[in-house]
Amino acid sequence: MGDKDVNGSSTINELLSMVSYDQWVLVNPSGVRPSGRYKHAAEVVEDKLYVIGGSRNGRYLADVQVFDIRSLEWSNISANMDTKSTKSDSFVSDQAFPASAGHSLVKWENKLVVVAGHSKESSDTVRVWLLDLETNSWSAVDTSGKVPKARGGQSVTLVGSRLIMFGGEDNSRRLLNDLNILNLKTMTWDLAETKKAAPAPRFDHTAAMLGNQYLLTFGGSSYSTCFNDLHILDLQTMEWSQLESQGAYVTPRGGHASTIIDEKWYIVGGGDNRSGAIETVVLNTSKFVWSVATSVMERHPLASEGLALCSTIMDGEKILMAFGGYNGKYSNELFVMKPKPINSLQPRLLQSPAAAAVSASVTAAYAVNTAAEKSIEIKHPDESNMRGVQFEKTLNIEIKIDALNAEKKILVSRIEDARDEKLRLKYNLEEMNNSYDELVKELQSVRGQLAAESARCTKLEAQIAPAKKRLESLSSLEQELEALQREKSQVEEEIAVAQRQRSGGIWQWLTGAENNLEE
Known part of the structure; x- marks a missing residue:
């Protein structure tokens, strides 16, 4: 199937050199492994995988586990409380970060941002925490604006210097489908007003950004069913639409994990409360076509709910990393996969007009990000004084700078991708030339064999002719x-x-002689 156990690897490069593309590999790490868990959060920063919190046996966790991707070693860091930036209300506790599950984790600058999540420490509104990776210290953030209701199982996506939060489940177990935006520079929340029908209320779904203009959501759970629908939000017009995808059938699921590499959105795990999803599915976001990258056996740790999935680049090699989850038992295993590079020579599939239009827009959005950034500005209709105007001007400048930096990164990435594509095409051309030469030789050999067989048949016919006469x-x-x-x-x-x-x-003669003698 789609997983493999590789022993004896001491570095990530050795591990990746032993496996093929689109195959999950079980990592045998050194160090003290974290306890099994689910509904945790994970993020990669500078060759390290950070795992924070989660749930195990009904208990919430607050630990910070770190996996060194290069050396394949686990370690635990003791994050302290930053007393200079904590809140003054009941949210502050002796514990630096409250034990939580169902929270979201995002890297921003030199910090990890933890948003929302369920915890035994009650709060009416969403809480935000920062983990400073230079000092390994926690700080609670006092956000302002239209702070959303507390929740867990939401999706949180980074766009420039803003977080977009969608859906989730509040403390009263009410399902949500609202859209909230947090400006990380001002730590101000805003409730976004969207147009057209939003996705149904849900939790444990996933979301991803396409080209800094489109928010894509997939799947999730309600109390009666699981979803496999695909929705997209245009951040320029703030309009929701449901996409009609093509390709492989993707089963409804919640509690899955996802990440985007290039134009591919990878979905791993999840389930429908009856069984776990065994397929690792991929959505080509330029065509909105589903495919199955690989699959695992039933009851496999990757066929779990509440696992975490991250992506990174190690020495030019793009990799996926999946950790944890629950499928009847809590997993603390880590799996790695090398995704197959994009094949630009694959034929385009026919799409519906709506999907084709969105697809074209998504492709353009990968190159042009400024319009998308403008679409998520926080509006302040009540600020009419000069201070408000100056704030808006400063905000617009920051947005343009973020957009230009994002565009620069995309252009650099496209140049690198073009170089990689050139090398790949060159390699494929050499492979095709070698294959052509081998096929020509094989064809000549087959022709020789056919000539020999033809001569043999002629000889046999000559030998058979006398036999026919005989x-x-x-x-x-x-x-x-x-x-x-x-x-x-x-x-x-x-x-x-x-x-x-x-x-x-x-006998007649003898009988007549006897009669004569008697007379």
């Missing part, structure tokens, strides 16, 4: 033999009749 003569001999056998049978019958006649005459 068989024809044998047939006439058989007919003559049958005629002789019939003549023989007739002669034998005539002899037998004659013998019987001669035998009857002698």
Whole structure:
């Protein structure tokens, strides 16, 4: 199936060199492994995988586990409380970060941002925490604006310097489908007003950004069902639409994990409360076509709910990393996969007009990000003084700078991708030339074999001709033999009749002689 256990690897490069593309590999790490868990959060920062919190056996967790991707070693960091930036209300506790599950984790600058999540420490609104990776210290953030209701199982996506949060489940177990935006520079929340029908309320779904203009959501759970629908939000028009995808059928699921590499959105795990999803599915976001990258056995740790999935680049090699989850038991295993590079030579599939239009827009959005950034500005209709105007101007400048930086990164990435594509095409061309030469040689060999077989057939036909003639003569001999056998049978019958006649005459002669003597 789609997973493999590789022993004896001491570095990630050794591990990746032993496996092929689109195959999950179980990592055998050094160090003290974290306890099994689900509904945790994970993020990669500078060759390290950070895992925070989660749930195990009904208990929430607050630990910070770190996996060194290069050395394949687990470690635990003791994050302290940053007393200079904590809140002054009941949210502050002796514990730096409250044990939580169902929270979201995002890397921003040199910090990890933890948003929302369920915890035993009650709060009416969403809480935000920062983990400073330079000092390993926690700080609670006092956000302002239209702070959303507390929740867990939401999706949180980074766009420039803003977080977009969608859906989730509040403390009263009410399902949500609202859209909230947090400005990380001002730590101000805003409730976004969207157009057209939003996705149904849900939790444990996933979301991803396409080209800094489109928010894509997939799947999730309600209390009665699981979803496999695909929705997209245009951040420029703030309009929701449901996409009609093509390709492989993707089963409804919640509690899955996802990440985007290039134009591919990878979905791993999840389930429908009856069984776990065994397929690792991929959505080509330029065509909105589903495919199955690989699959695992049932009850496999990757066929779990509440696992975490991250992506990173190690020495030019793009990799996926999946950790944890629950499928009847809590997993603490880590799996790695090398995704197959994009094949630009694949034929385009026919799409519906709506999907084709969105697809074209998504492709353009990967190159142009400024319009998308403008679409998520936080509006302040009540600020009419000069301070408000100056704030808006500063915000617009920051947005443009973020957009230009994002565009620069995309252009650099496209150049690198073009170089990689050139090398790949060159390699494929060499492979095709080698294959052509081998096929020509094989064709010549087959032609020689056919000529030899043809000569052999001619020789056999020449040898068979006399045999046919002999068989024809044998047939006439058989007919003559049958005629002789019939003549023989007739002669034998005539002899037998004659013998019987001669035998009857002698008895008659003897009988007549006896009668004469008596007289």
